[in-house]
Amino acid sequence: MLSLLLEREDAFLSGEEISRRLNCSRTAIWKHIKELRKEGYQIEARPKSGYRLVYRPDRVAPEELKPHLRTRSFGRRMQYQECVPSTQLLAHEWAKEGAEEGSLVITEEQTDGKGRMNRIWHSPPHSGIWMSLVLRPPIPVTEAPQLTLMASVAVTRTLRRETGLDVTIKWPNDLLVGGKKICGILTELRGEQDRVQYVVLGIGINVNVTPDFLPKELESIATSLAIEGGRTFQRPLLIAAILKELEEVYEGYLDHGFEPIRILWEEAAGMLGRIITAQTPEGPRRGEAVGLASSGALLLKTEEGTLPVYSSDIQI
Missing domain, CATH: 1.10.10.10 (Winged helix-like DNA-binding domain superfamily/Winged helix DNA-binding domain)
Structure with a gap:
């Protein structure tokens, strides 16, 4: 109808x-x-x-998204509910049942959104992009972290083009505007031996979130596209553009490897050349962020030499 x-x-x-x-x-x-x-x-x-x-209300239901899709597979199969605990959980269930690559779970609101290291992701209703994509890349488990960096590049390129905002990447999975977080990317996988069985790529973006919907504890570290851009954005158009760019960058990654992604990531990163502190399992490491290793690890130039950082919280 x-x-x-x-x-x-x-x-x-x-x-x-x-x-x-x-x-x-x-x-x-x-x-x-x-x-x-x-x-x-x-x-x-x-x-x-x-x-x-x-x-027309601003909804991300399939009937609103599909007219804008220009992808071959990403988003062509879709599960939508008005409110869910977490799109990540639903995508994992769907992937285990055999969901094809490109299958998308999307919602208007999450009540138990997930961030990295099991942190809570605040997902107010009808104001953001809360979605999870099923991928089945033919890569070793050890290379799976590169998918987070790949997605960071694709989403950053899209948001810069569609909003005109100066979006930058903070390793490993945050996108920032003016030093405040507007997007988080969460990559979770299931593997067998040395091969990835499936990956669930979660993307959460504060699109039309207003200051009233940001918890007090997040006001100094989080923002939204609407706050920074001074206007609201049509979420279905943004989602369609993100899926198109993500599909193209993902296919390029599978065809040509991580090196082109590494170069694009370094061009979009807002932290290179700056002094940071990385909270590593061995303790805090302080130094200059100088780039990415071929593995996707962050390279930190310290008094002890250049060290790769594989998993860490970063303070700039």
């Missing part, structure tokens, strides 16, 4: 045509119109003219 109304844009669509194309009764049409209105759509009904879509 919604797809038909979207086809006509501002024009009326007769009940007769809707009935014919959907093979349903006038009573069923009216029932579906009522359901759409409950979702926030404003639909004008005029005798002898039919129905016309007047207003």
Whole structure:
């Protein structure tokens, strides 16, 4: 029903045509119109003219996303729910059941969103992009961390292009604007021996989150595209653009390896050349962030020499 109304844009669509194309009764049409209105759509009904879509709420449901998709596989199979505990958990379940590569879980709100190291990810309703993508890359388990860096590059390139904001990458999985976090990327995998069985790539972006929705403890370290850009953004358009860029960068990674990703990551990183402290298992290490190793490890120039950092919290 919604797809038909979207086809006509501002024009009326007769009940007769809707009935014919959907093979349903006038009573069923009216029932579906009522359901759409409950979702926030404003639909004008005029005798002898039919129905016309007047207003569309900002939703990330499949019927809103699919008209904008330009991908071959990413997002073509989709699970959507208004509210879920975590898209990561649902994507893991789907992947175990055999979900194809590119399958997407997306929601309007998470009640138990996950960040790195099991931190809570704040996911207010109808204001962000909260999604998880199933990947099945033919790579060794040891190379799986490179996928986080690959996704960071793809999302950064998209957000810079679509918003005009100076988005930078903070190793290993954060995107920043003005030093504050606007996006987190979480990569989780299931492997067998030396091969990856599947990867769940979670992406959380504060899009139209307002200061009122940011907890007090996050005000100094987190922001949103709307706060920084001074305007709201259409989430379905952003999601479609991200999936297109991510698919292209991912395919390039599979074809050409990590080296092109490493170069692009270093160009987009906002922390290189700066003094940082890395909290490593061996204790804190302080030095200058100088680049990425071929493995994806962060290279830290210290008084003891240049050290690779594989897993760490970073303070700039």
